[in-house]
Amino acid sequence: MPEPSVAALFDLTGTTALVTGSSRGIGRALAEGLAGAGATVVLNGRDTVRLERTRAELADRFGEDRVRAYAFDVTDAAAVDAAVAEVETGVGAIGVLVNNAGVQHRVPLVDLDVADWRRVIDTDLTAAFLVGRAVARGMISRGRGKIVNIASVQSDLARPGIAPYTAAKGGLRNLTRAMAAEWAGAGLQVNALAPGYLATEMTQALVDDEQFTAWVVGRTPAARWGTTADLVGPTVWLASPASDFVQGQTIFVDGGMTVVV
Template sequence: MSAPDPPTPSFDLSGLIALVTGSSRGIGRTLADGLAAAGATVVLNGLDEARLDRARAELAADHGRDRVHASPFDITDEDQVSAAVAGIEDDIGPIGILVNNAGIQHRVPLLDLELADWRRVVEHDLTGAFVVGRAVARGMVGRRRGKIINIGSVQSELARPTIAAYTAAKGGLRNLTRAMAAEWGRADVQANSIAPGYLHTEMTQNLVDDPAFNAWVVGRTPAGRWGTGADLVGPTVWLASSASDYVNGQTIFIDGGMTAVV
């Protein structure tokens, strides 16, 4: 088998270090794999250390031990985040790419939503991106170079019953992305958001298995299918690369056309 063609130079991430939160499985792991395939050295993150170690070992088998690392920390804990970012930059090198992917979901009607659950979702899906983004951006701004990619959702723009906290957090993340661009753009730091549509993941398997909901997604999406994590890799590599140096503060919907039609 012949070797794969080298990446187009403007999309080549060789020599860059990428931190991907929530990357021991699911979308985050897929994105970390895609960034590594484009040449980046990746740092995986998660709270389950055993699962994180397995993910690191598996990705290292494909990309090399020196290009796949792991850093277990809680994205909502300011002290843990500060220590982890400092450790990564001391031991591995400056973080040039941050993917804020970690998040949670909680489905319950709005009238029945407990305040504690509201706070938990917003803390993980919005505040965590602020805490990690601020910690990493301090170095990026000082070096006058960096890429931040926040993982939003079609719920950054739309709403559905039973996911009010998630919808509010993802809507807030869209404007947090704009705030990052407004404040850090002059330091040549670009912050953008990817807003996936309905993806077939572990988190959504119960929805895929629901015949009525599955039919709604397939019928509502011009592409006629659920998305996959692989559908997000190309846009993520683009936003992480020099090819997107004049793109800042934007939310890119990767949804098979769902938000473009009525």
């Protein structure tokens, strides 16, 4: 058989991709990028108004049949299982999962309330297990599938004041390895992306802080904040046949932050 063209290696036409936490920010950008590569994208979020607005905006660009939206809580196991079943019945077999949903909570560790610790761990780590498990069951039965977990430079580094986020993202890096160890033999590829500091709606206060921005720029060899667009290409690669022999890796998309002292 002839080797596939380079374009075909990155083509997601006919693939259904579920992106959690995709009504705004990183998740929205990744959903848009996957749709641009040909996938039918399934958006997810808990804010139904914002989710529908995003769906409508992307549908205007890619078509109503290429952009769907399902509102469910990624930390609720029963809701996750029901939603995944509904997507597979109503849209199509999920070929790509991007576990992107996440929250942040900034407070000194000694002052951290247990409820806030659990909320961050549940959303940033346990949800990836719940959604990943639900989607993987179908992928395993079909013998193929791509899972991309959105980690962070905090998977490898720590800063004061964000302990639960750091713990969750470090756990997500090893969960990615565990998923690959268990599911690679069934034809799945499971990897993670670890963004550096990205300028988004959720980080705008930090971007506007001149002292913090000076630290980010000075600490990053690329000498700038990242953008959500910087994650689109790596996500399409990990979601496509181009990465079929990549397993259990965490790819740092951080402008070089984690490679310098």
